[in-house]
Amino acid sequence: MDIDMIEISKALSNETRLNILKWLKDPEGNFPPQGGCLSEPVDLKGGVCVSSIQAKANLSPSTVSNYLDTLQRAGLLLSERHGKWTYYRRNEKTLECLAEYIKTEL
């Protein structure tokens, strides 16, 4: 796993994006139940759809979509599409690597 420290730092240097990351630590506690409208039951792995995140962030859909993309490109989030919805969840692997990188390389 390679850490693009600049990309990650840029992604983390915004309050809302930081909040999204924290909120997704506890999806059940921070968001309404997900996947209720899906025809087939799917394991969403704690993923949350864009509109739930958008409602909590209180920013426009396009901005939130953009933020989620930024976090994903930095490797901090994973996304999975089911029907109309895109579910985003944390990429714990990257977070672990990041902590390790800071401890040993930085």
Added chain:
Amino acid sequence: MDIDMIEISKALSNETRLNILKWLKDPEGNFPPQGGCLSEPVDLKGGVCVSSIQAKANLSPSTVSNYLDTLQRAGLLLSERHGKWTYYRRNEKTLECLAEYIKTEL
């Protein structure tokens, strides 16, 4: 110790600033001997003066001075003035707290 994650992330989202932080992990290996012009011998604690860093970064003095200030305001560097020179060194405490913060809070 409180971590201002946004301030720190902004400071880290620039290649040169990231390099400065890494260079300062090994001051003896990366910079010429420091403090040679001081009248009294002082323990510089691995600190490196601005002009040495500027020479290695290959940017203008004002830019480098600015970058060092940014890193210091984020708590990542410490500075100490001796005579005409300002010696900058890493603030390991913040780095440790940062890694810990990412592991537990983020």
Added chain:
DNA sequence: TTTACATATTGACAATTTCCGAAATGTATG
């Protein structure tokens, strides 16, 4: 105290980022 040098601050301009509304795309349903 005049000079020289190390660093910091200021002012300017280009490049990038933030954030939105509008438009486009994908997907399910009538």
Added chain:
DNA sequence: CATACATTTCGGAAATTGTCAATATGTAAA
């Protein structure tokens, strides 16, 4: 297929950042 809805992409205005040259400040030495 036509519609509705979730999300993404696009285009642009405002704010921030990158970077420098010029200027200012602090300090030591002549």
